[in-house]
Amino acid sequence: MVEKDFVPPLDPALTQVPARELVSYESLLIEIEKLCRSECVRTLEYGQTPGRRKIHLLVISSPENLANLDRHKELAVRARRDLVRYRTLGDLEINEKVLAERQANAVPSVLIHCGAFGFEASHVEGGIQLANLLTNGGFPKASQILGNFIVLILPMVDPDGRMLAIKQWQEFPLCPAFAGVGNAQGFFLNRDYHRLSQAETRAVLLIPMKIWFFLVSMIRNTSVGRPLSLSHATRTWNPQCSLLSIDSGLQSSKRGGSVASKLSTTQKKVPCWRC
Numbered sequence: 001m002v003e004k005d006f007v008p009p010l011d012p013a014l015t016q017v018p019a020r021e022l023v024s025y026e027s028l029l030i031e032i033e034k035l036c037r038s039e040c041v042r043t044l045e046y047g048q049t050p051g052r053r054k055i056h057l058l059v060i061s062s063p064e065n066l067a068n069l070d071r072h073k074e075l076a077v078r079a080r081r082d083l084v085r086y087r088t089l090g091d092l093e094i095n096e097k098v099l100a101e102r103q104a105n106a107v108p109s110v111l112i113h114c115g116a117f118g119f120e121a122s123h124v125e126g127g128i129q130l131a132n133l134l135t136n137g138g139f140p141k142a143s144q145i146l147g148n149f150i151v152l153i154l155p156m157v158d159p160d161g162r163m164l165a166i167k168q169w170q171e172f173p174l175c176p177a178f179a180g181v182g183n184a185q186g187f188f189l190n191r192d193y194h195r196l197s198q199a200e201t202r203a204v205l206l207i208p209m210k211i212w213f214f215l216v217s218m219i220r221n222t223s224v225g226r227p228l229s230l231s232h233a234t235r236t237w238n239p240q241c242s243l244l245s246i247d248s249g250l251q252s253s254k255r256g257g258s259v260a261s262k263l264s265t266t267q268k269k270v271p272c273w274r275c
Contacts (some may be wrong), residue, residue: 020171023124025053025159032056033130038135039063039180040146046203050184051160058106058153060134065107072150075106077268100259101140113154113204116189118180121169127155152207155201160184 023031024185033059035041042059049055065072085093114127131153133139134146139262156162158180182188183200192201 007008008199016174017121018173018259019032019166022121022166022169024126024157025156025163028056028124028128028156028159032058034136035128035131038064040135041131042066042069046154046206047199049158049160049199051163053159053201055157055159056155057207058131059152060131060146060151060153061107061149062143065146065150069150076109096248105152107148109150109152111152111154111207113157115156115162116200116204118158118160118165118182119161119177121165123175124162127153131155137217147221154207157204158183160190258269 032043036043044057044059046055046057047226059069061067083095083098086096087093111125112130114123116123123152134142136152142255160183161180163180164184165177168175168177168179183198185198187198189198189200192198193205196202197206
């Protein structure tokens with residue numbers, strides 16, 4: 001056991017960002033409006049929460065890809081057919097021949113969803129920072145990524161939980177804000193993806209299941225060592241991790257690797273002091 005004397009003192013101000021500096025639902029709408037000024041961004045709405053807040057999806061790609069978005073979605077739906085066969089839940093077969101034929105036309109999508117738990121504060125800020133890096137010239141390979149991928153960002157999956165957490169942080173700045181762990185009806189959203197009883201989980205699942213086809217899929221994960229690692233305790237996140245992870249998938253694709261190797265490459269940890 002570590003002796004108390006050896007534990008360095010921690011200034012809460014370094015890890016707990018004041019509630020007033022966090023992105024609220026209202027300020028998210030302002031950020032989305034700013035992002036949509038770029039020719040590389042479109043926004044779609046995927047349902048409404050119990051608190052009557054809309055769930056927004058940012059679609060970020062090159063102007064050429066966005067101009068043909070309906071065609072890419074149509075190809076995505078067709079591409080799923082006969083592509084993967086499950087022998088058992090842990091044993092699947094990917095038809096590489098069919099995949100090669102469809103890869104020539106389809107542009108793969110990357111989904112990043114943020115803020116499924118309202119009290120994991122840095123998700124929303126990270127998603128917005130990532131969108132800005134892709135569209136404002138802040139990342140050198142952004143144009144290359146957007147030319148080869150359609151990046152989908154759900155910046156705030158659980159806006160009701162987010163606002164409940166912010167309200168609690170305003171009153172108790174250093175608390176864990178458990179009031180925002182679920183949505184407005186108290187559901188833990190990550191427990192609802194099998195029943196889909198909540199508007200938020202239905203919105204998330206609608207994207208990959210009915211509209212987009214993912215050759216590369218990156219869903220947020222709070223465990224250390226993943227490209228989207230972050231912590232609700234420290235409220236810090238580095239969007240460069242996601243960009244470098246997407247780029248690693250792009251480089252694998254150029255080398256002609258299989259879809260399995262691309263997924264494996266994309267999920268590897270990107271070295272970063274914040275992760």
